[in-house]
Structure formats: structure tokens, C-alpha cells
Amino acid sequence: MNVEQARFNMIEQQIRPWDVLDAHVLELLAVVKREDFVPPAFRALAFADMQIPLSDNEAGIAAGQVMLEPRIEARILQDLQVAKHEKVLEIGTGSGFMAALLGHRAQRVLSLEIDNGLAAFARANLQRAGVLNVEVRVADGATADLSAEGPFDVIALSGSVGVVPERLVQMLKPGGRLMGIVGGEPIMRATLVQQAATGALVTQPWDEKVPRLLNFPEPSRFKF
Structure with missing residues (x-):
């Protein structure tokens, strides 16, 4: 496989057509080597428009341990508009690829990963990539006490x-942004929450289905 051609095709055929037009984001995706964050068994799929398993065991796959599609990671990065002076929290480190992208845009990134093995994998990937402003911490993002960090x-x-996790929204600075994919089957919507002086502003710019983060509350369902 011609890796650089595959990377170029990923950007031009998957990411740009998904309305990712920010030149800085596209340049970053050309620089950060996605293939170095993929488990060796799946490296041939590094640039494919698919979710890549981060575990070869059934429990990990059932728990949704995957790298998201490149276009989704790129669109989230573009929509968040991270600036160089900003402090970022990521929930769900996975392989560390999204943390690496965020690290290139931000001053500091704290990334929480509930799985010890994945946290170690991500740390090694980030160190090898020379991304030094990302801290990977083993913690449950749904319940972790971040009062000393926020x-x-x-x-x-x-x-x-x-x-939308209200507890996390409350951790945003004025002008801060939170983005996640919210909802359940069959429809999930990318949801951007912006903390404004008049309250939280919510937009839902696109739809996509991705695996659940563990232990976050589900909406109550009406029962007859």
C-alpha cells in the first residue's frame, strides 16, 4: 500500500466531501500519522471509512472500543474550533488519535480512558508521535471528579x-464548547453546546451513529 496516497485519498475522498474545509484541520490530518495509532492487526484499514476495532476480543468490540471514522474525527475537530491557548477535556481516549489532533490545536489536553489497556496503548502512541501536551488518565468520564482540573x-x-451530560456542560468556561454525538437508535445527532452569557446554545449540525461511551445516563423511557 502506498501510505501517502492512501492518506491523500482519505482526505480528499472522505473528509473534504463531508464539509471539512478548514485548511488547518486538513493540513493536520496530513501530518499526524493515523496509521501509527491503529492496532497492528488492523493497520491496513487505517485510512478506510469505517470504525476500526481497538481490541481483537469480543468483550472489547461489544464495549464499542473502536477508532471512529476519519471523517467524523475531522468534523468534530473542525466544529470545536480549538485554539492554541485552550484547555481541552476528552472523554474516551481510545488509541489516542483524536487526542493527538486536539493536542496539536490546544495548549493542553486531558484525555480520560476507562480501559487500562487502551490508556497504555494511547500513551505509547502519543509518546512515539511526539505529542507531549496530552495527559491520558485512567478514569470513568461519566463520574470522574474533575473539580481540580476544570x-x-x-x-x-x-x-x-x-x-447531553449536564455535569460536563457545567465544567465549561464562558465561551466554552462541548461536542458529542447524542441520541439513540435509529438517530444520533452531533450536538454542539456553547456556553454563552445568556445560557447554553445548542446546535445539531449533522447526524451519525457511533458506539456508546460507558456509564453515562440514558434518557428515561415512558412506559404504559
Whole structure:
């Protein structure tokens, strides 16, 4: 496989047509080597428009341990508009690829991963890539006490949740942004929450289905 041609095709055929037109984001995707964040068994799929398993065991796959499609990661990065002076929280480190992208845009990134093995994998990937402003911490993003870390300029959820986590919205600075994919089958919507002086502004710019982040609350369902 011609890796650089595959990377070029990923950007031009998958990412740009998905309305990712920010030149800085596209340039970053050309620089950060996605293939170095993929488990060796799946490296041939690094540039494919698919979710890539981060575990070869059934439990990991059932738990939604995947790298998201490149176009989704790119669109989240573009929509969050991370600036160089900002502090970012990511929930769901996975392989560390999204954390690496965020690290290139932000001043500092704290990324929480519930799985010890994935956290170690992500740390090694980030170190090898020379991304030194990302801290990967083993923690449950649904319940972790972040009072000593917040507030944050940006919060990125690298997975879906049933409802917008109000606890995390409260950790945003004025002007801060939170983005995650919210809802349940058959429709999930990318949801951007911006903390404004008049309250939280919510937009849902696109739809996509991705695996759940663990332990976040689900919406109550009406029963007869």
C-alpha cells in the first residue's frame, strides 16, 4: 500500500466531501500519522471509512472500543474550533488519535480512558508521535471528579451518549464548547453546546451513529 496516497485519498475522498474545509484541520490530518495509532492487526484499514476495532476480543468490540471514522474525527475537530491557548477535556481516549489532533490545536489536553489497556496503548502512541501536551488518565468520564482540573475551554466526547451530560456542560468556561454525538437508535445527532452569557446554545449540525461511551445516563423511557 502506498501510505501517502492512501492518506491523500482519505482526505480528499472522505473528509473534504463531508464539509471539512478548514485548511488547518486538513493540513493536520496530513501530518499526524493515523496509521501509527491503529492496532497492528488492523493497520491496513487505517485510512478506510469505517470504525476500526481497538481490541481483537469480543468483550472489547461489544464495549464499542473502536477508532471512529476519519471523517467524523475531522468534523468534530473542525466544529470545536480549538485554539492554541485552550484547555481541552476528552472523554474516551481510545488509541489516542483524536487526542493527538486536539493536542496539536490546544495548549493542553486531558484525555480520560476507562480501559487500562487502551490508556497504555494511547500513551505509547502519543509518546512515539511526539505529542507531549496530552495527559491520558485512567478514569470513568461519566463520574470522574474533575473539580481540580476544570473549567475547560473545550470538551470532546469521542463516543455517543443518550443525553447531553449536564455535569460536563457545567465544567465549561464562558465561551466554552462541548461536542458529542447524542441520541439513540435509529438517530444520533452531533450536538454542539456553547456556553454563552445568556445560557447554553445548542446546535445539531449533522447526524451519525457511533458506539456508546460507558456509564453515562440514558434518557428515561415512558412506559404504559
